[in-house]
Amino acid sequence: MGETAEAAGERHAVVIGGGLAGMLAVTALLGHVDAVTVVERDRYPTGHAFRKGVPQARHLHVFLSGGLRALEELLPGTGRALTDAGARTLYPPRDLVTRTVLGWQHRFDERRHGCLSVTRPVIDGVVRDCVLRTAAGSATRLEVLEATEAVGLTGDAGRVTGVRVRARKGGGRTGAAPPAERTLHAALVVDASGRTSKAPQWYTELGRPAPRQETVDAGLAYATRMFRPTGPAGAPDMGVNVPGWPGCPRGAVYVPVEDGTWLLTAAGVRGHHPPTDDQGFADFTATIGDPYIHGLLSHVDPVSPVYGFRDTANRRRHFERPGAVLEGFVVLGDANCTFNPVYGQGMSVAALGALALRRTLDSGGGLRPGLAHEAQRAVARASDAAWSTAVGADRPYADGPDARAGLGERLTSWYVQRLVLGAVVDPVLGAAFRDVLCLTAPPSRLMAPRTVLRTLLLPLRPGLSAPPTAVIPLDRAA
Ligand SMILES: Cc1cc2nc3c(=O)[nH]c(=O)nc-3n(C[C@H](O)[C@H](O)[C@H](O)COP(=O)(O)OP(=O)(O)OC[C@H]3O[C@@H](n4cnc5c(N)ncnc54)[C@H](O)[C@@H]3O)c2cc1C
Known part of the structure; x- marks a missing residue:
C-alpha cells in the first residue's frame, strides 16, 4: 500500500504497533491523511485473549478517569462499550479503598473519578473494534498488516520518509525462505511500538544521536493471579489497595474485573520481589502491611497461574527537545514514556498523547512542515503530570544517574x-x-x-x- 499510495501522490501515514497507543493514533489521523497503514508484529487473537506482544496484559490494568475522558473524546462510546464488555466502574475511595501507614482510608461517597477495572485483553479488543468501526465510516483508508514487524526507518538525519517492514518468521510455513524486507513510504510515521521500541537505535541508523533518556527505577516487580470467589466473602463490595510504604515496601491490590473474576497483584521493590510459584505468592500476601488481602485467599479459587513482570522503570525519552525531532516522525505511548505501573497511568497517558496528536493536526490544518515538533511537544506536555507524580514518589527508592532529587x-x-x-x-x-x-x-x-x-x-x-x-x-x- 505504501508504494501505491506514494505513487498516487497520496498522503499516507504508517503507525508502528497496533496496540492501544497505535489504535488511538489511527483515530487521531482519520480525516487528515488519505490512508493509514498499521504495522503490528502479532496476529490479533479471536475474542478477548492475551497476546505475546503485550506481556504486561496479564497484570491488573485500571483505566483512570482522566484517560477515559481522552478516550471518549477520541472515540465516543468506548467507555460504554467497555462497560458492556464487563468493565467495572470503581469510584475511589468509595469502591477502591486504600490502607496507608496511618490505617484504612475512610470510604467517602465521592463520585469524582469513575475508573474502569477490566482485563487488558478486553480493553485492547474493545478499543480496536471501536477504531475499526470508526475508520470504516471515514474517508481515510485503513489497512492493518498483522504478523508484520517494523525493522527500521527510511530517510536521512533530518526527515523520516518511511518504514522498513518484514513478515514475521513463524507467521508462515516452516522451512520457508526468510521473509524479505520492503519499504512503506509515508509522509508521517507514528511509533507506538511500546516499551520495546527501537526508535533510539533507528535514530542512530539515520545518523542522528538518540534522544536523551531519563530513567527513575524503583526496582519494583509485579506478580499477578486471577481468582474466582467461592462465596460473598471473596467478593467484597470494593476493591482494596495495600501499597508498600517505607518500612514495609511490599503491597498488593485486589480488584474485580469482568465475568465475576478478580485480579490480585502483589508488588515489592528490590529485595522484596513477590514470588511467582503458587505457595510463594500466597505467602507473600501475608507479609504486606495488612492481613486483610491474605485473608481473602481462603474464599477464592485460582483460575490462572501466577505471572511475573519486572521491567517497571519510569523511562522517558525526550524526542520533543530542540534538536531531537525528526521531521515526519512522532513517538507515542510507552515508546515515548513508561511509568511505574503502581500509579496506573500508562494507558491514560497513551490516550492523552493521541488526543494531543489529534488536536495538533486539527489546529494547524493537518500534515505540514514542523508538525512533528509541534506534535511531539504536545505529547510531552500530555505526559508531564503523570511523570512528575511517578518520579516524585519513586526517586527515594531509585538508584542511577537520574535518581537524585533536587x-x-x-x-x-x-x-x-x-x-x-x-x-x-x-x-x-x-x-x-x-x-x-x-x-x-x-x-x-x-x-x-x-x-x-x-x-x-x-x-x-x-x-x-x-x-x-x-x-x-x-x-x-x-
Ligand atoms: C505490569 C504492568 C501493569 C500496568 N498497569 C497499568 C494500569 O493499571 N493502568 C494503566 O493505565 N497502565 C498500566 N500499565 C501501562 C500500560 O500497560 C501501557 O502504558 C500501555 O500498554 C501502553 O500502550 P502502547 O500501545 O504504547 O504499548 P503496548 O500496549 O505495549 O503495545 C505495543 C504494540 O506494538 C507492537 N510492536 C512492538 N514492536 C513492534 C515492531 N517492531 N513492529 C510492529 N509492531 C510492534 C506490539 O506487538 C504491541 O501490539 C501497566 C504496565 C505494566 C508493565
Missing part, C-alpha cells in the same frame, strides 16, 4: 506525602489528590490555598483499624 522535588515530595496522609480522613485533601492522580487536574491543584492550609495545619489523624464497610456520605464527612 531540593525543590524533595520539598514537593515531603508536602505530597503529608497531603496523602491527611487525605486518609479528610475528603477535601482526598479530592485534590485524586484529581491529580487520576489525571483530570495538573499538579498545581495540590497548591490551591485551601489545600495547602489543610495539608500544613491539620494534625495527622489515624485512619480506621479495619477495612471500612460503611460508605460515608460527603455531607457527613468533613
